[in-house]
Amino acid sequence: MKTIFRLVALLVFSILILFAQQKSDYATVQLFRTTAQSISKNLDKANSVQECAELNASVDAFEKEFAHDKTLLNKAIYPDGYDRTIENLRGKLLVRQKDLGIIESQVIRITELETTVRELSDQVKKLNMQNDKLLADIQMLTRNVQKLTGDLFNAATPLDSLHNMIVKLRQGLLDRDALIFALTDSLFLQYDKNVSDMKDVEKQGLLGKIERHNIDGNVKRSIMDNVTFLETTQLRGSDLVTLVRQQKRFQSQWRGIAPKLTSIYMSGKARKYEVSTVDSMLVVWGDKVDDAMWRSLNTLFKEKGFFVKEFKNGEEFSVNFITALSEQIQNSNEETKDTRFKIFTNFHENLWLTDLYATWLPALTELSKISDTQRKEIETKVEKWHSIVSPGVSWLIYVLIFLGVLLIPILAIRLFPKARKTPKETSST
């Protein structure tokens, strides 16, 4: 399997060199020849259905890779050329499968999975590059904006270009997380059995693939990028809630594959501690995202002018918020009816309906930061506060009363003019 890895690496490296400079036909032909020879040698050594499937996928990739040089290869390689070289490899694979007593449908199914794995792996690589660039751009743009405007602006400032980049990067990070786990699933699916039931050869084969597609590296990189994204962008509100959800989803997906990886790594000393390293990194990410979330919620209360004692976890949030609500209900500050109504209206319209009730409380419950009971208790307190406050009499009411008093005699004069005229007329006669 290591040979196949070297072969793929050689192929990729050589192609990169070829494209980095002008392409030499001779080099293309040589690369075609050596790759075909390596695949052919590996076909002779293939011993399992997975190896056959992997070689099948290698032949597919090989065919695709050199398709645009078909004319040159058919001319330059005598007598086989491009077409017959591929045909020979496929024929050799079939013979090998027959020798090993492998059913064709099995190979086809695993080849499909292998192809998916390769495609996913390529997509992960592309997204890695794209995300790296976006992250660097965001960091640079944020630095530039801060240089120009001091602390007035940061990544949370709604600048269109910056916001667009952040949205793109967040989507890129999400997509890559999903791809990494899909890739890992596809790798395990190829073996169609539990790790504990696998033979040592199969475990080695799977370990080779895990290493080749850099599963650990990608998981770690994903966590680090998510942490950097969190620290760079300083997102708030629903955006931050999305990040917390993303971290939880990642953690739960990791929990799904971690035991399998642990069983595979048992055989190799070097990788033994990889799973626990990722576990620790996930804890750090979780702590950071939690800190950011509580910080954001504390700031929200301050910005909306509703005092709640600072909190650092769900329990403290619940207790401190309920205490603040109780103080308002009990009117500890002995405020007037009018002031109390104003405070409630401000809280209800600018904080409760827009942020807390709509976003934060459902999210905190969903993320198990507060219990359903705590959420209900908070909602009950808000309802109670609502029921005891009523609008006071404002200056507008006085103005209206005054106008009403003025209006009555005017209306009376207009409605009954004759009643006033009649006595005058009588006196003149």
Place this chain on the structure above:
Amino acid sequence: MKAIIILFIFSFLVLSGCSSLTLKPGDFAWPIETVSKVNDKGMIEDNQYNFSLNVKELLYEETMDSVNISNVTLRIIRDVKGYYFMTASKFRNVYVFEQIEGGLKLSNKILVTQDGLKNPAFNQRSQYIQLLDGQNSPVSLTKEGILKGENK
């Protein structure tokens, strides 16, 4: 007069019988270059097109050194018309040869760089031979020299 006519007819018959047979058009292009190492005797042997050639004179012409000739990797390609183009790393020129009995004769010597080629390679193209050298722009060559305006 009669004698002149007989002599004319006789000359015509003799000359037409002796004129060389020409086969045209022909395409002698190799699809790819060959890359051969010069041995310590100054010989190259090519397995793909099955020929061997003593290149001592060529190496002397380019390097003025006929002693340190082994390990030079010579790149050769033949164009549509049948001319052979040869060069190697550190060469400043591309040599164009035509075939003669039992060997090759220099037809043209094309100066391509003053600094010497670093990583040369020939590609066969329909109207010319393309010379690559690492990151430098490719040069289009014919037996006459560098093709102007085609260096892409």
